[in-house]
Amino acid sequence: MEQSTSSMPNFRNLGVLLRALVLIHLGVLIYVLVTINHWGEWSNKLTEASLWVEPVLLISLAGLALFSTPLQRINYRHAITAVLIWVLLVSWGISAIFDNILPMEQKGMPFRFELVSMSVALLLLLHYQLWIRALSPRLAEARLIALQARIRPHFFFNSLNAVLSLIRSQPKLAEKLLENLSDLFRVAMGSETGLSTMAREVELAQGYLEIEKVRLGERLHVEWHIDKMPAQASIPPLILQPLLENAIYHGIEPNIEPGTIQLNVFRVRDEVHIDIRNPLLNHIPLRRGNGMALDNVRERLLLYYDAEANVSINSGNDYYQIHITLPYREL
Known part of the structure; x- marks a missing residue:
């Protein structure tokens, strides 16, 4: 749907959801490949990362889809704040549930998982904002072509x-x-x-x-x-x-x-x-x-x-x- 350059994406749109899923899973795969010491570790590392990422990703997207319309109506900065708070709450809840299996290297850094989740959410919002801006001239060009074709x-x-x-x-x-x-x-x-x-x-x-x-x-x-x-x-x-x-x-x-x-x-x-x-x-x-x-x-x-x-x-x-x-x- 046509949007201005200062509005939230429609989180009920299939394309928006697919981009989020693809980009997040691509990021997880890159993280696993960078952090493993040898190839024998990649399976366990990927399972461990998925255990953390999947619940946060799916619950966050479900909540954003549910409240997509109100988010598109309010001020853009307020909408960003609301999205980040929602991701923070979801990641904090998952962290509290899985605290007993949290890797030892993360225990010395409180809220590391929450901060990473919020940073990823902010990067995704930036990606969507750039994508919407890129569509604006294409929409104008499409209207011109439509005038010639109709x-x-x-x-x-x-x-x-x-x-x-x-x-x-x-x-x-x-x-x-x-x-x-x-x-x-x-x-x-x-x-x-x-x-x-x-x-x-x-x-x-x-x-x-x-x-x-x-x-x-x-x-x-x-x-x-x-x-x-x-x-x-x-x-x-x-x-x-x-x-x-x-x-x-x-x-x-x-x-x-x-x-x-x-x-x-x-x-x-x-x-x-x-x-x-x-x-x-x-x-x-x-x-x-x-x-x-x-x-x-x-x-x-x-x-x-x-x-x-x-x-x-x-x-x-x-x-x-x-x-x-x-x-x-x-x-």
Whole structure:
């Protein structure tokens, strides 16, 4: 999820948790390799180190995940203090429980284990802060690429021509299409910043497809399966529109026969699923495309949700389907 450079990471994010686990275990392995005198000791040394590290790591991460939302809302310095105090309490509790098996060389240094745990936690927070700052320019670049990928020039000109053809015969419909077009470009130009809601994205998608319906007529049919849609689920803006545009470009425009695009949005436990399916005819070669829209969607989902989001493609003899999985979070 998009964050400022002065906020806590989301400790419920799978990517954040995986980084913590990987970095801590890598540190333990390096510590073991540095401190052993010969290779025969590494197994016992690793077991001893894991006995101390694992309980502190797992309990600390569980507590941080539980209170992730409050930590992101409070002042950053206060949040850091809260995290360090929590790690101190956890490591002190583990030290008190395992005091009878504490290595003799550590008994002369009170709170050594607690201080090491807090130092590691501080280094991890620094790592996440640098990582968030590194993402900021990438997000800005992704928004620029999205602007170039979302709405093809031919769609803009075709839409204007469609509106012009309706001004005299159907002025109300022409006015509605102009409003839909205005909404699309308002979002594309960045007037609506931050995350959007699923209901808003579906609304924009419906407006876009209404414009294309006027241009393509009976060749375009749309099936909406949104009765189980989580309306308030958060999602990056204009994720659906470029994928629907690709579906029309590759599945409807090359074919003179009518085709159906299916959009299915539903929630399963803590995940939001989006399916977009369009027809694909074997005797009509797939039109060349630069793939920029799909690549941009993948990158933006990665930047916002890390490892928790996924985009997969499934194709058969007569269909092409994109499946998106997002973590469910209300805006």
